[in-house]
Amino acid sequence: MNLFKKKNYIILDRRSEAPMPAPAEHEAPAVPDGMWVKCSHCKKLVYKKEMEPYSICPKCGGHFRLGAMERIAITCDENTFSELNGTMQAKNPMGYPNYDKIIAKAQQKSGILDGVVTGTCQIGGVDTVLAVMDGNFMMGSMGSVVGEKITRAIEYATSHSLPIVIFTVSGGARMQEGIISLMQMAKTSAALNRHAEAGLFYLSVITDPTTGGVSASFASLGDVILAEPGALMGFAGQRVIEGTINEKLPPGFQRAEFQLEHGFVDAIVPRPQLKDTIARLLALHTHKGGGF
Amino acid sequence: MNKAAEVLAASRKITRPTTLELIAAIFDDFIELHGDRHFADDGAIVGGIATLNGNPVTVVGVQKGHTTEENIRRNFGSPNPEGYRKQMRLMKQAEKFHRPVITFINTSGAYCGIGAEERGQGEAIARCLFETAGLKTPVISIFIGEGGSGGALALACGDKVWMLQNGMYAVLSPEGFASILWRSPARAAEAAELMKITAPDLLKNGVIEKIIPEPKEGLDHNLAYTASILKEELVKELHTLCQMDIEELLQKRYERFRKFGEFSE
Numbered sequence: 001m002n003l004f005k006k007k008n009y010i011i012l013d014r015r016s017e018a019p020m021p022a023p024a025e026h027e028a029p030a031v032p033d034g035m036w037v038k039c040s041h042c043k044k045l046v047y048k049k050e051m052e053p054y055s056i057c058p059k060c061g062g063h064f065r066l067g068a069m070e071r072i073a074i075t076c077d078e079n080t081f082s083e084l085n086g087t088m089q090a091k092n093p094m095g096y097p098n099y100d101k102i103i104a105k106a107q108q109k110s111g112i113l114d115g116v117v118t119g120t121c122q123i124g125g126v127d128t129v130l131a132v133m134d135g136n137f138m139m140g141s142m143g144s145v146v147g148e149k150i151t152r153a154i155e156y157a158t159s160h161s162l163p164i165v166i167f168t169v170s171g172g173a174r175m176q177e178g179i180i181s182l183m184q185m186a187k188t189s190a191a192l193n194r195h196a197e198a199g200l201f202y203l204s205v206i207t208d209p210t211t212g213g214v215s216a217s218f219a220s221l222g223d224v225i226l227a228e229p230g231a232l233m234g235f236a237g238q239r240v241i242e243g244t245i246n247e248k249l250p251p252g253f254q255r256a257e258f259q260l261e262h263g264f265v266d267a268i269v270p271r272p273q274l275k276d277t278i279a280r281l282l283a284l285h286t287h288k289g290g291g292f
Numbered sequence: 293m294n295k296a297a298e299v300l301a302a303s304r305k306i307t308r309p310t311t312l313e314l315i316a317a318i319f320d321d322f323i324e325l326h327g328d329r330h331f332a333d334d335g336a337i338v339g340g341i342a343t344l345n346g347n348p349v350t351v352v353g354v355q356k357g358h359t360t361e362e363n364i365r366r367n368f369g370s371p372n373p374e375g376y377r378k379q380m381r382l383m384k385q386a387e388k389f390h391r392p393v394i395t396f397i398n399t400s401g402a403y404c405g406i407g408a409e410e411r412g413q414g415e416a417i418a419r420c421l422f423e424t425a426g427l428k429t430p431v432i433s434i435f436i437g438e439g440g441s442g443g444a445l446a447l448a449c450g451d452k453v454w455m456l457q458n459g460m461y462a463v464l465s466p467e468g469f470a471s472i473l474w475r476s477p478a479r480a481a482e483a484a485e486l487m488k489i490t491a492p493d494l495l496k497n498g499v500i501e502k503i504i505p506e507p508k509e510g511l512d513h514n515l516a517y518t519a520s521i522l523k524e525e526l527v528k529e530l531h532t533l534c535q536m537d538i539e540e541l542l543q544k545r546y547e548r549f550r551k552f553g554e555f556s557e
């Protein structure tokens with residue numbers, strides 16, 4: 001089955017063997033096509049050109065959600081990204097009804113094969129492993145493919161003595177894969193334990209929204225945890241909490257600013273400063289030292 | 293009622309023996325230890341030191357109650373972050389003093405509330421997964437009733453994971469699953485069947501290694517039956533695990549969780 005038969009393939013990087021499907025032209029959900037878009041934060045109509053290159057509302061500064069390829073484009077040094085495990089696709093371990101159709105639809109919507117893109121790159125001239133989740137693919141839920149690709153990325157970083165940067169966006173474990181998706185939390189966390197034991201640097205970058213099983217595994221385990229302004233980060237979904245406690249949640253609950261106040265993120269970094277901040281942190285953690 | 297729904301009902305039965313009752317039936321000299329040293333003592337997680345055939349062990353588990361009053365004290369077996377931090381404190385203590393750890397799991401999931409989020413429920417669970425992966429002492433995890441989501445997994449990252457015959461383990465509750473799939477929580481029995489939550493299903497896909505039988509008359513009527521089998525199995529398994537070189541133990545534990553995932557390339 002070739003889901004992308006009618007679309008053109010692009011090769012993201014010459015070093016990459018695996019072809020990446022081009023993002024579906026009319027279905028990029030973060031920034032709808034057309035000259036004007038309605039900001040989901042301030043509800044005002046904004047001119048699309050004015051949002052570039054960071055997809056930030058020029059009126060309120062609200063950060064629009066980015067797909068993995070858009071994120072890679074604004075994060076990696078030019079032409080340095082080389083994809084790892086780019087052909088991995090989901091199976092149906094639980095026999096979930098119509099899972100193949102759900103996957104095919106998500107692939108078309110997001111332009112990627114599953115919820116994360118991983119690879120190696122340079123950021124500010126520093127070699128690093130990079131994993132970027134994509135909320136356009138089944139809300140960034142973690143099933144076998146996301147868990148395996150992230151684990152392999154971490155293992156690659158460990159065996160090559162490299163740092164790893166992970167951008168998270170996720171609704172949690174992928175219930176369509178049942179208990180196997182829960183096991184991905186243990187798997188990724190164990191891989192990070194080995195990466196940490198090797199004295200290597202892990203930078204977690206929280207983007208909107210990061211919840212459930214991903215917040216309860218690798219997203220919360222960074223040596224340094226950065227968050228984009230306003231990004232939702234939490235274990236339980238807001239409707240679940242409201243249902244449990246029978247009251248409305250206060251404004252700003254579980255947002256990046258709330259997490260900073262409660263001690264669960266190191267810094268909130270607006271998107272235009274994010275690449276530079278990551279580059280500086282990577283440089284500090286790969287510095288050989290010995291100057292004293 | 294289908295088989296999975298029967299198991300689900302049995303695993304949630306209010307008379308089902310609790311972690312503290314199992315500890316009393318299996319171990320000797322139990323001394324309960326309290327608190328996470330950061331914020332509070334979570335009644336939903338109990339733990340301490342005991343002996344098994346004269347050897348010191350650390351035991352920790354989720355505690356439910358048999359009455360509403362008890363359950364309020366135990367938060368219906370839904371731990372807060374301080375519960376997971378207490379678990380991890382006791383497990384790190386076990387590592388320091390070279391005691392094996394036995395965990396008992398019986399929770400519908402981690403607590404979903406404002407305070408739990410303010411104190412970092414996600415971080416608390418993540419830390420358990422991360423630290424247990426590197427814990428330099430044997431860990432055996434046993435599902436004695438319900439096992440729901442990440443809140444159960446936090447205690448279930450052992451070298452061996454076992455389950456009592458009527459235990460269950462799922463990524464989310466069958467009610468939640470049914471309401472997402474069919475927009476009808478009432479179809480939970482059907483969802484339970486599809487989700488493969490029972491011990492035989494979990495044994496087949498490698499999520500657990502062993503099923504501990506329960507008596508025909510029900511666990512609540514004859515706990516001694518299951519406790520004696522469990523005690524014998526624990527002694528046997530700990531004998532093997534404690535002989536193992538720590539590096540080999542950790543490698544095997546890593547591989548145990550590393551293997552999960554179905555995909556094509």
Ligand SMILES: [Zn+2]
Nearest residue numbers: 039042057060
């Ligand atoms: Zn705006």
